[in-house]
Amino acid sequence: MFSHIRTIWLTFLHLFKKKVTIEYPEEKVKLHPRWRGRIVLTKDPDGGERCVGCYLCAAACPVDCIALQATEDENGRRYPEFFRINFSRCIFCGFCEEACPTYAIQLIPDFEMGEYKRQNLVFEKEDLLINSQGKYPGYNFYQVAGIQAGVKGKGEGDNEEPPVDVHSLLP
Amino acid sequence: MTVTQHVLIVVGVLFVMLNIAAGLIWVERRMLALWQDRLGPNRAGPLGIFIVVADTLKLFFKEDWIPPFADKKVFVLAPAIVVGSALLSFVIIPFAPGIVVADLNVGLLFFLAMSSIGVYSIVLGGWASNNKYSLLGALRGASQMIAYEVFMGLSLMGVVMLTGSFKLSDIVAAQQDMWFIIKQPVAAIIFFIAGIAETHRLPFDIPEAESELIAGFHAEYSGMKFGMFFVGEYIGITLISSMMTTMFFGGWLGPAFLPPWAWFFIKTFAFILFFILLRASLPRPRYDQLMETGWKILLPLVLVNLLVTGAVALWTRG
Ligand code: SF4
Numbered sequence: 404m405f406s407h408i409r410t411i412w413l414t415f416l417h418l419f420k421k422k423v424t425i426e427y428p429e430e431k432v433k434l435h436p437r438w439r440g441r442i443v444l445t446k447d448p449d450g451g452e453r454c455v456g457c458y459l460c461a462a463a464c465p466v467d468c469i470a471l472q473a474t475e476d477e478n479g480r481r482y483p484e485f486f487r488i489n490f491s492r493c494i495f496c497g498f499c500e501e502a503c504p505t506y507a508i509q510l511i512p513d514f515e516m517g518e519y520k521r522q523n524l525v526f527e528k529e530d531l532l533i534n535s536q537g538k539y540p541g542y543n544f545y546q547v548a549g550i551q552a553g554v555k556g557k558g559e560g561d562n563e564e565p566p567v568d569v570h571s572l573l574p
Numbered sequence: 575m576t577v578t579q580h581v582l583i584v585v586g587v588l589f590v591m592l593n594i595a596a597g598l599i600w601v602e603r604r605m606l607a608l609w610q611d612r613l614g615p616n617r618a619g620p621l622g623i624f625i626v627v628a629d630t631l632k633l634f635f636k637e638d639w640i641p642p643f644a645d646k647k648v649f650v651l652a653p654a655i656v657v658g659s660a661l662l663s664f665v666i667i668p669f670a671p672g673i674v675v676a677d678l679n680v681g682l683l684f685f686l687a688m689s690s691i692g693v694y695s696i697v698l699g700g701w702a703s704n705n706k707y708s709l710l711g712a713l714r715g716a717s718q719m720i721a722y723e724v725f726m727g728l729s730l731m732g733v734v735m736l737t738g739s740f741k742l743s744d745i746v747a748a749q750q751d752m753w754f755i756i757k758q759p760v761a762a763i764i765f766f767i768a769g770i771a772e773t774h775r776l777p778f779d780i781p782e783a784e785s786e787l788i789a790g791f792h793a794e795y796s797g798m799k800f801g802m803f804f805v806g807e808y809i810g811i812t813l814i815s816s817m818m819t820t821m822f823f824g825g826w827l828g829p830a831f832l833p834p835w836a837w838f839f840i841k842t843f844a845f846i847l848f849f850i851l852l853r854a855s856l857p858r859p860r861y862d863q864l865m866e867t868g869w870k871i872l873l874p875l876v877l878v879n880l881l882v883t884g885a886v887a888l889w890t891r892g
C-alpha cells in the first residue's frame with residue numbers, strides 16, 4: 404500500500420522534470436557523421452566521378468533498389484551511364500556503401516526527403532551526384548588502380564612499379 | 575424557478591459536461607505525456623487543444639462496422655446506455671446553490687441506480703459482439719461492478735447517516751463547518767477506489783485489459799460507437815470526481831473570493847487529474863486480486879466504518 408502511494412508521488416514529481424521530447428521541425432535531431440540517410444555519389448579529388456559501374460552495390464542491395472548501366476569514355480574509364488536509386492524501397496542498410504570498392508556511393512546524415520508523389524522518390528544520377536569527396540577525402544581510385552584510364556599512365560601510380568617488359572626476361 | 579431557467583440549466587449542464595468529456599481527451603493525453611517526461615500533443619491550436627476536434631472528426635469518419643455475427647439491435651444500443659446513464663446521473667449534482675437540474679430527495683440512490691445501469695452497456699456490448707474476448711470482458715465487468723457497487727453504496731451511507739438526508743444539496747450544506755473528508759476519511763478513500771472500478775479506468779480496467787483481452791467488451795466496436803464508450807468513460811470520470819467533491823469535499827463551498835461554481839469545478843478538476851495520475855503510475859492488478867481486495871478487505875472495512883459512524887452518531891445525539 405505504501406509503495407503504491409510512493410509510486411503515485413514519484414510519478415507526480417515527473418511533472419517538473421525536463422522533457423525528453425525533441426520538437427522536431429523547430430529543433431533538429433542530432434545526427435552523427437556516419438548516420439545512414441540519403442545516398443549520394445561522390446567525386447574524386449580531380450572532380451571525376453568515382454563510380455566505376457561495377458554493379459557491386461546493386462548486387463549487394465537486399466531490396467534491389469539500385470539500377471545502373473556501366474559504360475566507358477574514350478579513355479577507357481568506366482562510369483555509369485545512368486544510376487537510379489528508388490528511395491521508396493531503400494531501407495538505408497548501408498550495404499551498398501560497404502560493397503563499393505571505390506568509395507563512390509555513400510550514405511549521409513539526412514533523412515528529410517518526404518515527397519507527396521512516390522515517383523519523386525526515384526533519384527537519378529543528376530540528383531545523386533554531389534561535388535564533394537564525402538567521408539574519404541583524397542582518395543582517387545584511378546590513381547591507385549593498375550589500369551590506364553586517362554588519369555595516369557600505366558605504372559605511374561603511387562606504390563606502383565613500371566610494367567616489366569616480359570620479353571626482356573627471355574634467356 | 576421558471577421553466578426557461580430550468581431549460582437553461584439543463585442545456586447548460588449538458589453542454590458543459592459533453593465539452594468537458596471531449597476536452598478530457600486533450601487533458602489526459604497532455605498530462606499522461608508530462609508524467610512520462612514527454613510533451614504530448616501540442617501542435618494543433620494553442621497548446622494542442624484542437625487535437626480534440628481532430629480526434630472527434632477522425633472518429634466520425636472511421637468506418638462504422640457492425641460485425642455480421644453480432645446481435646445488431648443490442649450492439650447498437652449498448653454504447654448509448656453508457657453515455658445516457660452517465661449523463662443522467664448529472665441530474666442530481668448541485669453545481670452551485672440553485673444550479674441543479676433536479677434536486678431529488680433520493681438523489682444519492684438515483685446516482686447509485688444510474689451507475690448500476692451503466693454496467694449494462696458493458697455486459698450487453700460484450701454479449702452482442704459475439705466474440706470470446708468481448709464476452710470475457712463483459713463477464714469481468716459484471717462481476718467487478720457487483721463487487722464494487724456494494725461498498726460504493728455502503729461507503730456513502732456514512733455520510734448519509736451524518737446528514738440524515740439523501741438529498742445532495744443537504745449533504746453539501748451539512749459540510750458548512752467541516753468537510754466530510756475529515757469525519758469520513760475511510761469512506762472517502764473507499765468510495766474513490768470503488769469509483770475507479772466503477773468507471774473501469776486504469777488501474778482497474780479489467781473489463782478491457784488490452785494486454786489480456788485485446789480491448790475486452792469493445793473489441794468489435796469502431797467509429798462513433800467506440801467513441802461513445804470513450805466519451806462515456808470520460809463522463810464517468812467527471813461524474814465520480816464531482817461526486818467526490820459533493821460528498822466529501824464540500825461541493826461548492828469555499829472561500830468567498832471565487833463564485834461557488836468555480837470552487838466546484840476546481841475541486842472536480844483536481845480529482846480528474848488524480849484519475850489521470852493513477853493511470854500514469856499504477857499497474858493493473860490481476861483479476862482475482864481485484865476481487866479479493868474488494869470482498870475481503872474493502873467490504874469489511876466499509877462495514878466497520880459504518881458501524882463506528884453509527885455508534886458515534888448515536889452517542890453524540892445522546
Ligand atoms: S542502403 Fe541498402 S537498401 Fe539502400 S540502396 Fe544501399 S544497399 Fe540498397
Ligand code: SF4
Binds near residue numbers: 453454455502503506
Ligand atoms: S557505386 Fe560503387 S559499387 Fe556501385 S557501381 Fe559504382 S563503383 Fe560499383
